[in-house]
Amino acid sequence: xxxxCSRMASRPLxxxxxxxxxxxxxxxxxxxxxxxxxxxxxxxxxxxxxxxASPWKLYGAVCLxxxxxxxxxRNPIExxxxxxxxxxxxxxxxxxxxxxxxxxxxxRMTRKQADNYDSDEEExxxxxxxxxxxxxQDDTWEQNLKHFQPALRDRDVGGTPLGSxxxxxxxxxxxxxxxxxxxxxxxxxxxxxxxxxxxxxxxxERVLSxxxxxxxxxxxxxxxxxxxxxxxxxxDVRTESCVGAKVFFFKALLSAGSASQKEPFLWVKKTDxxxxxxxSYLEKVDRFILNL
Amino acid sequence: MSIAVSRALCRVLSRQAAVPTxxxxxxxxxGHVSQGPWFASVLTLKTSAPLRAEPKKKKKxxxxxxxxxxxxxxxxxxxxxxxPPELIPIEDFTTPAKYMDETRVRGxxxxxxxxxxxxxxxxxxxxxxxxxxxxxxxxxxxxxxEAQRExxxxxxxxxxxxxxxxxxxxxxxxxxxxxxxxxxxxxxxYEAPEGKYNNITKVYTQ
Numbered sequence: 213x214x215x216x217c218s219r220m221a222s223r224p225l226x227x228x229x230x231x232x233x234x235x236x237x238x239x240x241x242x243x244x245x246x247x248x249x250x251x252x253x254x255x256x257x258x259x260x261x262x263x264x265a266s267p268w269k270l271y272g273a274v275c276l277x278x279x280x281x282x283x284x285x286r287n288p289i290e291x292x293x294x295x296x297x298x299x300x301x302x303x304x305x306x307x308x309x310x311x312x313x314x315x316x317x318x319x320r321m322t323r324k325q326a327d328n329y330d331s332d333e334e335e336x337x338x339x340x341x342x343x344x345x346x347x348x349q350d351d352t353w354e355q356n357l358k359h360f361q362p363a364l365r366d367r368d369v370g371g372t373p374l375g376s377x378x379x380x381x382x383x384x385x386x387x388x389x390x391x392x393x394x395x396x397x398x399x400x401x402x403x404x405x406x407x408x409x410x411x412x413x414x415x416x417e418r419v420l421s422x423x424x425x426x427x428x429x430x431x432x433x434x435x436x437x438x439x440x441x442x443x444x445x446x447x448d449v450r451t452e453s454c455v456g457a458k459v460f461f462f463k464a465l466l467s468a469g470s471a472s473q474k475e476p477f478l479w480v481k482k483t484d485x486x487x488x489x490x491x492s493y494l495e496k497v498d499r500f501i502l503n504l
Numbered sequence: 505m506s507i508a509v510s511r512a513l514c515r516v517l518s519r520q521a522a523v524p525t526x527x528x529x530x531x532x533x534x535g536h537v538s539q540g541p542w543f544a545s546v547l548t549l550k551t552s553a554p555l556r557a558e559p560k561k562k563k564k565x566x567x568x569x570x571x572x573x574x575x576x577x578x579x580x581x582x583x584x585x586x587x588p589p590e591l592i593p594i595e596d597f598t599t600p601a602k603y604m605d606e607t608r609v610r611g612x613x614x615x616x617x618x619x620x621x622x623x624x625x626x627x628x629x630x631x632x633x634x635x636x637x638x639x640x641x642x643x644x645x646x647x648x649x650e651a652q653r654e655x656x657x658x659x660x661x662x663x664x665x666x667x668x669x670x671x672x673x674x675x676x677x678x679x680x681x682x683x684x685x686x687x688x689x690x691x692x693x694y695e696a697p698e699g700k701y702n703n704i705t706k707v708y709t710q
Contacts, residue, residue, distance in 0.1 A: 266661070266662050266663065268662060270662060270666075279682065279685075280685045281685055281686075281689050281690075282685050282686060282687065282688060282689050283685045283686070283687055287633075289629060289630065289633055292626055293626060293630045296623060296626055296627075300623075303610070303612065303613060305610065306603060306608040306609060306610065307607075307608045307609070307610055312607070312608065362688040362691070363688050363689045363690065363691045364688070364689075365687070365688055365689070381689055382685075411666060411669040411670070412659070412666055412669075412670065413669075413670075431677070431680070432674075432677075433677065434673075434674050434677060435669065435670050435671070435672055435673070435674050436652060436655075436656065436670045436671065437652070437655040437656070437659065437670060438648065438651060438652050438655065439651040439652065439654070439655050440651075440654055440655035440658045440659070442658065458658055458662065460655060460658075460659065461655070465682070496651070499647040499648060499650070499651040500647075500648045500651045500652065502644055502645070502648060503644070504641055504644060
């Protein structure tokens with residue numbers, strides 16, 4: 213146990229250095245203390261197996277994402293490139309049978325209108341049948357297409373409410389819930405405290421099912437948490453046994469579901485998260501929410 | 505053939521029988537040609553030779569000959585079977601003859617210099633755009649992986665049991681199906697029209 217313990221002790225230090233470089237010495241004081249405490253906690257837990265309860269409260273949270281339903285709008289460069297590709301493909305291709313038919317029909321029309329038109333000769337070739345020209349077929353097909361009305365691509369023109377799942381069909385949305393944490397009403401990813409006897413993923417599933425007035429059917433992507441947010445309680449609440457809390461996030465994809473349009477829910481794009489989440493929380497959460 | 509063989513055998517036996525009788529007649533006390541017991545048996549052999557000899561021959565030669573014939577047939581069959589099975593042709597790799605027709609060729613347009621320049625520059629810009637996009641994607645994935653690694657580390661510091669539970673693979677996750685984005689959103693309560701089609705793909709059997 214000595215080797216892993218020393219590794220655990222040294223890694224927080226290394227992480228501290230890299231984090232300092234990254235965050236620019238913003239939370240240095242807090243992080244240093246918490247890291248050293250975590251290091252001591254690690255040594256404690258390793259020496260006395262499971263006899264000392266960890267001073268951190270565990271929470272399970274779910275990051276429920278609705279993946280995009282329609283394709284995104286093209287950038288100008290994507291537009292140009294798509295056009296170029298289409299043109300090049302057309303140039304390098306051979307004539308299809310339909311196009312050949314069109315050409316033949318056009319030729320036949322010109323021959324009919326010519327002065328020295330010999331209808332007997334023509335009819336001998338084609339057997340005097342009434343043929344549907346390719347142009348006629350084209351027209352009938354276009355008429356059929358016009359009968360079909362596809363659903364509109366952008367429905368946001370009407371101003372769908374923020375709580376609706378139908379907004380921003382081209383982007384992936386994340387579910388935010390308003391909860392009271394530490395006597396403050398804040399927006400965060402839905403979370404619930406962990407109870408003994410269940411894995412953290414079960415906690416996350418419980419969170420999803422216990423959301424008021426909503427039934428979301430989601431597929432959880434694996435048993436591993438995708439991120440963690442650790443925070444310490446303010447000094448007056450802190451006791452010996454609970455210093456702070458760790459929130460473990462689990463990813464889930466929305467398969468079906470509906471919710472009432474009441475306030476507690478919010479479906480938000482990744483770029484808009486900044487307006488709702490706290491900065492330190494956002495920093496951790498932003499990493500695992502992919503906008504791809 | 506068997507009758508001729510038996511007859512020959514008869515003759516041989518009678519000849520053999522005849523020799524000692526001559527001797528015995530010369531040596532015999534009686535003076536007349538006495539038919540010894542062996543000669544008598546030969547005579548009986550004469551009458552019953554076809555009856556006695558043929559079944560014996562059938563037992564040895566015919567079963568062997570039939571077996572030989574059967575073995576030869578089997579060997580021929582095996583040789584035929586050893587030929588490797590004909591390979592199924594991949595229809596995608598052979599250009600059908602009707603596409604080699606010259607009347608199908610579209611007139612290749614002569615591009616002006618500006619057009620070809622514009623195309624070349626657009627392709628280069630596109631490659632640059634795709635490169636930045638790829639870098640951004642790789643970075644995002646790297647951050648996500650790092651976040652997960654940190655989460656697992658913290659969990660391990662908390663409790664080993666939960667950590668082990670987190671590492672276990674989820675058997676219900678695969679096969680995972682998801683309908684990707686389409687150009688227009690799906691219409692509610694839309695019934696697609698029934699269509700008929702004739703499947704003319706060629707099925708090969710080996």
